[in-house]
Amino acid sequence: MKVYGHPMSTYTRKVLTTLAEKGHEAQFVLVDLGKGEHKQPAHVARHPFGVVPAFEDDDGFMLYEASAIFRYLDRKLTGPSLTPADARAYARMEQYISVESSYFGPAAMKVIWERFFKPYMGGGAADEARVAEGLQGVEKVFGIVDPVLGKQQYLAGDSFSLAEVCWMPYMEFFIASGGGELVGKYKNVAGWWERVGARPSWKKVAGK
Numbered sequence: 001m002k003v004y005g006h007p008m009s010t011y012t013r014k015v016l017t018t019l020a021e022k023g024h025e026a027q028f029v030l031v032d033l034g035k036g037e038h039k040q041p042a043h044v045a046r047h048p049f050g051v052v053p054a055f056e057d058d059d060g061f062m063l064y065e066a067s068a069i070f071r072y073l074d075r076k077l078t079g080p081s082l083t084p085a086d087a088r089a090y091a092r093m094e095q096y097i098s099v100e101s102s103y104f105g106p107a108a109m110k111v112i113w114e115r116f117f118k119p120y121m122g123g124g125a126a127d128e129a130r131v132a133e134g135l136q137g138v139e140k141v142f143g144i145v146d147p148v149l150g151k152q153q154y155l156a157g158d159s160f161s162l163a164e165v166c167w168m169p170y171m172e173f174f175i176a177s178g179g180g181e182l183v184g185k186y187k188n189v190a191g192w193w194e195r196v197g198a199r200p201s202w203k204k205v206a207g208k
C-alpha cells in the first residue's frame, strides 16, 4: 500500500491514524505541498482535484478523498474495527464525523491557519478577527460535545472510532495554535483528548 500525502496535512493524518490503529503500515510518498507538487501532473493523475492524500493499494487500486480511504482501510484491513456494529453507535460516529467536517474542522482551521501555518509559511501576522471567529466556532462545538463526553468515553459511545480519527488532527494543531486554554475550560473534552491524544497511533502520526 502507498499513501501519497504530506505529514502536516490534517487529511493525510486521518488516513495514517487509521492505518496505525489497524496495526498496518503503508509506504509513505511525500507530496511536497510547499513545492506545489500536488498540482503537478504526476499527482493530479492520482487525485484529479490536486490535493492530498491519495492512496494506492497493493494491486494498483487507486482511491482519493480521505474519508473514502479511511473507510476502505477500516473495512478491508485486519485489526480492530473503527466502525461500531451497533446501528445507533454507528449513526453517532457518522454524526460526529459530520460535525468535524461542517463545524469543528472549519472553525479550528481558521485559528490553525492564522496562528500556525501562516507564520510557518512566512505569510505574515495572524488576522486576529479571523482567529476570534474561529475560537467562537470551536467554543460552540466544545459546548455541545462536552456534556456528551461527560457521559461516555468516546464520541460514538464506548469505543474509539473513525470519529476520533477525524477530530484528532484538528485537536493537535488547535492546541499548538494556542487553543489549549479553551480546551481546558471544557473538562470532558480535555479528558477525552488526554486519553485519545496519548494513543500510540496518534503519537506515531504526530511524530511524538
Ligand SMILES: N[C@@H](CCC(=O)N[C@@H](CS)C(=O)NCC(=O)O)C(=O)O
Residues within 6 Å of the ligand: 008, 009, 010, 011, 012, 033, 038, 050, 051, 052, 053, 064, 065, 066, 067
Ligand atoms: N476533500 C479532500 C480535502 C483534502 C485537502 O484539502 N488536503 C489539503 C491538505 S490537508 C491540501 O491538499 N491542500 C492543498 C491545496 O488545497 O492546494 C479530502 O477529504 O481528502
